Amino acid sequence: MAETASAWVLTLNNKHKIALPQYQTHEYITTSIQVKVPLAPPHFHSMLLWRDRMIPLLDLAILVEQKIFTAAKEVVIAAYQTKPGTPLNFVGIIVRDLPFRIEVNDESACEPPEQYHGILRNSVLSCFSYNDQSVPIVNIAYLCSEQLFKNSTDETNVILSV
Amino acid sequence: MTSNVSSIQLAILDIGGIRISFPRNDIAGICLTTDMQTELPANNREVAWVENENYQWPVFSISKDFTILPRSSDKHRFCVCLDRKQDKTFGLTCDAVEAFELKDNSAALTLPDCMSNPISPILHVFMHNQGLIFMSNANAMRDFLLTLETVYG
Numbered sequence: 001m002a003e004t005a006s007a008w009v010l011t012l013n014n015k016h017k018i019a020l021p022q023y024q025t026h027e028y029i030t031t032s033i034q035v036k037v038p039l040a041p042p043h044f045h046s047m048l049l050w051r052d053r054m055i056p057l058l059d060l061a062i063l064v065e066q067k068i069f070t071a072a073k074e075v076v077i078a079a080y081q082t083k084p085g086t087p088l089n090f091v092g093i094i095v096r097d098l099p100f101r102i103e104v105n106d107e108s109a110c111e112p113p114e115q116y117h118g119i120l121r122n123s124v125l126s127c128f129s130y131n132d133q134s135v136p137i138v139n140i141a142y143l144c145s146e147q148l149f150k151n152s153t154d155e156t157n158v159i160l161s162v
Numbered sequence: 163m164t165s166n167v168s169s170i171q172l173a174i175l176d177i178g179g180i181r182i183s184f185p186r187n188d189i190a191g192i193c194l195t196t197d198m199q200t201e202l203p204a205n206n207r208e209v210a211w212v213e214n215e216n217y218q219w220p221v222f223s224i225s226k227d228f229t230i231l232p233r234s235s236d237k238h239r240f241c242v243c244l245d246r247k248q249d250k251t252f253g254l255t256c257d258a259v260e261a262f263e264l265k266d267n268s269a270a271l272t273l274p275d276c277m278s279n280p281i282s283p284i285l286h287v288f289m290h291n292q293g294l295i296f297m298s299n300a301n302a303m304r305d306f307l308l309t310l311e312t313v314y315g
Contacts, residue, residue, distance in 0.1 A: 035293060037294075038227050038282070047273075056277050145275065
């Protein structure tokens with residue numbers, strides 16, 4: 001019998017979903033104070049004020065679709081470590097529907113969506129099929145790394161020019 | 163008992179809703195934009211000149227996204243002359259200016275790695291009244307404007 005694991009499914013927009021392991025999914029908030037940061041990468045265009053701290057706000061739909069979306073107030077707070085033993089970092093991920101929890105196993109494994117290429121493809125840890133839709137489990141620590149920004153200049157410029 | 167907490171005197175500029183602060187020592191003077199001379203040779207990146215302390219300061223205007231504006235916004239009522247250690251640099255237009263004391267300098271944080279941009283003049287940020295104040299200084303803003311001039315000038 002295949003082993004199962006719990007994951008939270010986040011709706012990025014009407015076409016794309018991602019999943020986070022349960023241990024990384026910290027909180028879901030429906031209203032948030034967001035402050036735009038000039039010259040930040042398009043997919044990290046704002047900071048989120050959350051529990052008396054500032055955390056980066058990630059709009060993954062921008063990376064997936066390569067176009068700018070209207071702001072959304074619903075956010076899932078994800079926690080991650082850059083390496084074992086280091087303090088937790090937090091990031092807000094913009095969602096456009098209620099997150100929900102599911103159980104996944106190896107039998108539902110599949111290929112990532114076609115739109116996932118470049119840095120986005122590199123961030124995919126694994127992928128599973130849910131309701132005939134391919135849902136990637138992404139590496140949040142990788143997506144939040146400085147190195148990613150340095151390596152993604154070309155892709156970011158594409159988005160900036162939209 | 164002594165405290166390691168030290169305060170920073172700042173001037174906060176409101177530029178189209180974005181609030182960016184400079185050390186008070188970097189501010190040489192504040193003029194009204196109505197006092198600016200806007201007749202300039204063609205192809206200049208500055209929007210005007212302004213006379214302050216017997217010096218003509220080139221004046222730049224930037225948007226809330228930090229792009230150089232071809233002319234000052236109608237909402238920009240003030241021109242702040244930035245002066246780093248007597249090295250007169252430039253003026254920057256803004257909607258409003260306010261003096262502010264950041265009582266605990268440890269409240270100033272760097273942007274997360276994933277949001278930092280090497281050309282950005284934003285050096286630090288701090289939270290104030292449920293909002294963010296960006297921190298820069300005259301040198302960082304001058305370097306940023308020079309970079310934009312190199313790229314687009």
